[in-house]
Amino acid sequence: MVLRLKKFGRSGAALWVGLALGCTAGCASDNSAGRPADGLLDEAVLGGTPAAEALPPTGTDAASPQRPDAKIVPPEEQAPAVETDGTAAAAEHVLQTGDEIDIQVYREPELSGAFKIGPAGEIRHSLAGAIPLAGKTVAEAEAVFTRILAKDYLVNPRVIFKLLASQSAQIVLMGEVKKPGVYPLPFGETMTLLQAIASAGGFTELASPDRVRIVRRRPDGGQTTLRVRVSDLLKSRDGQNDVPLQPNDVIMVDQVFF
Template sequence: MVQRLAQLWLGLLLVMLASACANDPPPAPPAPVAGASETVRSSYVLAPGDRLRITVFSEDRLSGEFGVTTTGQISFPLIGNLDVAGKTLADVQSMIRTRLADGYVNDPRVTAEFVTFRPFFVLGEVARPGQFPYADGLTLRQAIASAGGFTYRAKRDRVFIQLPGDTKEYTVDLEAESNRLVKPGEIIRVGERFF
């Protein structure tokens, strides 16, 4: 009887391990290089949750801070709602400059800069899972620390990351890539260990 129970237990354990291995997402794409935040900023595309400061020189009433809405727009004085989701800061500057030059302002000079990026998320086996404000140069280890660190059940050698706009999770080896830079909007999930 004891031998039969041991065999059942071992069989169940093997099924669980095989299932866990079969469900592992593919490896993560290459991580951004540490210190590359200026490159990340120049290629960064806007999405809901981002906040911008737009300045139109010599036009104080047109300058200010604008948040990207859940529909991916900002509401700009005189020209109305602008679709900015998926666009870079340079695209937004150009769009506003073009629209203002079309009968509103002579030779508009427009600059746009980030005030805040959209938050990132840490889920799973951490002390305080949730949404956290993004900071430039944030590493994977720092992101997990901002969520209170690992719980005692956490699998500490790897995490799962869902990139903004993607539906898949990627496996990241935490020991090899603990200094990987986190991007705004990423979802980091810490899995549970089996033993």
């Protein structure tokens, strides 16, 4: 727009310039109050810069003066976050007799270690004594143990519970293996057929490696039988054709025919 200012003289021109500058400042103020400037938003979206980096920091992450009495704790001095083995399933697992758990007490190695829940449903701890844990979830057991330490032994204890093995996750090996029996599945990990056979000491001299069956339960209550030629598994690269096992699988190794 072209402004015709001649007839107003110098004073009129100054007035028009002042109004124009005021409008420009007001518009910029209104634009920035509700959202970031267009240039900043365009950079975040079109320029490939993550929005979290493009926008100014807010909240506790924003730069702010350090309190003079604040204590900075170096990373090596910070306690780890209280957790189980990192999965919601592990935290909600209900402990039972025979389950194995790992207890880590921060900066207290003599109070840490692996424990197995005995027939009475409890663990025996060197400091806290008998602690009943059967029937509690891993998260609940962690909280119980933490309260016991905080009440009588330690100030603000930091405790981590991890489920190592569960009797509810197990497999059975039968037939021509050197150590047939019931074996726990490591919780949260995968065990394969070859690993299970190795855990049982391998095949006997009478075993037929090409006559191995895996009997597996179905959700509808039925069973599925998988027939496996172990000699073929051994020929595959990096065990890529190995069979991952599931809880309650029954592995049967038949005898060789003469």
